[in-house]
Amino acid sequence: MFNPENLIRKGLPKGHFKDLVVRFVLAGLTYVVVLIAALLFAKIIMDGAPVLFKAKAPFVDFEFLTAKNETLHVFDDAQGNRHQLPASRYNDYLAKYEGAPIFNEQTYSYSGGGIAGPIVGTALLTIGSMVLALFFGVAAAIYLSEYAKQSPFIHAIRLAILNLAGIPSIVFGLFGFSVFVLAVPVITPTPSDRSLLTIPLHINHYVMSFQGWNSSLMAGCATLACMILPVIITASEESLRAVPQGFRDASLAMGATRWQTIRKCVLPFSLPGILTSSLLAITRVAGETAPIMFTAAVAAKDDLPWQGLKSPFDILSSQVQALPYHIYTLAARIPSSEYTRRAQYGSVFVFLLLVASLSVGSMILRAKLRSKLKW
Amino acid sequence: MVKTSTAIQINNLSFAYGAKQVLHDVSLEIPARQVTAFIGPSGCGKSTLLRCFNRINDRIPGAKLTAGSILVHDIDINRTDIDLQELRRRIGMVFQKYNPFAKSIYDNVAFSLRAAGRTKRSVLDGIVENALKNAALWDEVKSRLHASAFGLSGGQQQRLCIARAIANQPEILLMDEPCAALDPLATLKIEELLSELKKQYTIIIVTHNLAQATRCSDNTAFMYLGKVIEYGSTMQLFENPKEPQTEAYVTGKFG
Ligand SMILES: Nc1ncnc2c1ncn2[C@@H]1O[C@H](COP(=O)(O)OP(=O)(O)O)[C@@H](O)[C@H]1O
Numbered sequence A: 001m002f003n004p005e006n007l008i009r010k011g012l013p014k015g016h017f018k019d020l021v022v023r024f025v026l027a028g029l030t031y032v033v034v035l036i037a038a039l040l041f042a043k044i045i046m047d048g049a050p051v052l053f054k055a056k057a058p059f060v061d062f063e064f065l066t067a068k069n070e071t072l073h074v075f076d077d078a079q080g081n082r083h084q085l086p087a088s089r090y091n092d093y094l095a096k097y098e099g100a101p102i103f104n105e106q107t108y109s110y111s112g113g114g115i116a117g118p119i120v121g122t123a124l125l126t127i128g129s130m131v132l133a134l135f136f137g138v139a140a141a142i143y144l145s146e147y148a149k150q151s152p153f154i155h156a157i158r159l160a161i162l163n164l165a166g167i168p169s170i171v172f173g174l175f176g177f178s179v180f181v182l183a184v185p186v187i188t189p190t191p192s193d194r195s196l197l198t199i200p201l202h203i204n205h206y207v208m209s210f211q212g213w214n215s216s217l218m219a220g221c222a223t224l225a226c227m228i229l230p231v232i233i234t235a236s237e238e239s240l241r242a243v244p245q246g247f248r249d250a251s252l253a254m255g256a257t258r259w260q261t262i263r264k265c266v267l268p269f270s271l272p273g274i275l276t277s278s279l280l281a282i283t284r285v286a287g288e289t290a291p292i293m294f295t296a297a298v299a300a301k302d303d304l305p306w307q308g309l310k311s312p313f314d315i316l317s318s319q320v321q322a323l324p325y326h327i328y329t330l331a332a333r334i335p336s337s338e339y340t341r342r343a344q345y346g347s348v349f350v351f352l353l354l355v356a357s358l359s360v361g362s363m364i365l366r367a368k369l370r371s372k373l374k375w
Numbered sequence B: 001m002v003k004t005s006t007a008i009q010i011n012n013l014s015f016a017y018g019a020k021q022v023l024h025d026v027s028l029e030i031p032a033r034q035v036t037a038f039i040g041p042s043g044c045g046k047s048t049l050l051r052c053f054n055r056i057n058d059r060i061p062g063a064k065l066t067a068g069s070i071l072v073h074d075i076d077i078n079r080t081d082i083d084l085q086e087l088r089r090r091i092g093m094v095f096q097k098y099n100p101f102a103k104s105i106y107d108n109v110a111f112s113l114r115a116a117g118r119t120k121r122s123v124l125d126g127i128v129e130n131a132l133k134n135a136a137l138w139d140e141v142k143s144r145l146h147a148s149a150f151g152l153s154g155g156q157q158q159r160l161c162i163a164r165a166i167a168n169q170p171e172i173l174l175m176d177e178p179c180a181a182l183d184p185l186a187t188l189k190i191e192e193l194l195s196e197l198k199k200q201y202t203i204i205i206v207t208h209n210l211a212q213a214t215r216c217s218d219n220t221a222f223m224y225l226g227k228v229i230e231y232g233s234t235m236q237l238f239e240n241p242k243e244p245q246t247e248a249y250v251t252g253k254f255g
């Protein structure tokens, strides 16, 4: 029989200690993760921030961001003063004090000047690959979630796409190398010797030559887009499916076509999800080294990508520097010393700032869109 | 109103979600072993009041009792030393949208018993069967107790939720528009069920369907803008309302 007095507990609530322990363990694990992340960030910030930020106005070392990357020359002059000059100013120095003796000269590749080249290259690679990936990815997601019949074949495709997301990026790098760099067709009057196949077009000696795009911005963008496509497709499809079925029914019931329904009643509501996942994809695209190593990136390049071109389209077929590849070069391919630390930690710090601002951007964007389109 | 013992006594209750005051000075006495209906236009606070009885509003940040008290069989349920799990075991709840778990029919009904630590199969079997019988669902599901609950029709799923709520014999059953998502036949089944259930349980039902209130409730409270405008026996409230607002509402002139 029901006894109201039983509603009052004697002692602590039942499961009190279990709840406490569970809570404590979960909180502990969370903070361990936070601690590791904090240590990592603290190290990079402590070593990298002084490179980019200055104590005096304007507080930011814009030169590091806007100057070209150069070799660093370190030497002592006759008075015993130590100079650290990037190659161009080193030459000015030599010209100015012609004949003055120099002692203990050392050179450090890639360690002088700034990182304008890598920043610009990464920006171009990211924009190009995201445009490609969003175009193909959202289209595929719309087809898969809105048009395709849910047949075993479509399920197989979906599964294949999901699995593609798990393939290591170096594999995409090699794929991009063998396909985009060496094999895709170009239309040219002068096919290269290693063309796999040439098809005459009978227009002014032009032929379609399967010779690839060489290591170039567009080969890199295409490779990065392939790498990120599965993520974009899967996330976009999920966002599309999350839109309540009722929206589609209501729109169709009012006489709208399928495409009108998708454009007006489905896409806008899935946009926050699509954009968030895309921005996360951007951070991945911007950060990968392996896919661009063979397809687009060079360690050293004197000009910025748009300098010294005959036509603006040549930018697509030129190689670029890229931040992650630059960091790899600085870390692994030059001997480390106190004079290389500025370039090393500065690059990593700038890269971290970039990724962090993209993440924050995605959060803000999502919050804004969410508050506008709520259901 | 037929006077029996009081199941829930509400004294001058005021309730707010953050800065938004939703219930104003509500006082009611809900008799045991009867069906009490809450009616009123959408947003007047019926669900909020109902959800105060098992303190499920506690989960909502900022939600708080700003004045008054609720006594369940003379125990103030907002005391700090209330055993919340026990309270909710004694006060079952059925929601507007049927919400079975993604488990088998059997596991749905056995959920509360297992949560209370009763896991002996032979005991559970009997209780599950009994609960399903009381919810008038047994004959339809006895051959597929271990199939997923999602294979049932809407009306069956809602009756499963009722079976789930009464499995450990609560004292009071709260139902928030239990038929709102159901067709008339399924609704009829649940109404029939109510008249059976009230022999054992105190039932409080929120409904938008005035005919349903007249058909199945003994007492009715009419709420408007967070206040109880009128409370009395269902027959009196519908046929001879004292307040002009009640009259307007029950005759369909507003709301
Ligand atoms: N979680 C919540 N937070 C803030 N306001 C709420 C919340 N739930 C309900 N309300 C508000 O409280 C009022 C009463 O709601 P409710 O009790 O659901 O009304 P009813 O069930 O009578 O339709 C409404 O104005 C509603 O907007």
Ligand SMILES: [Mg+2]
Pocket: B046, B047, B048, B176
């Ligand atoms: Mg309600």
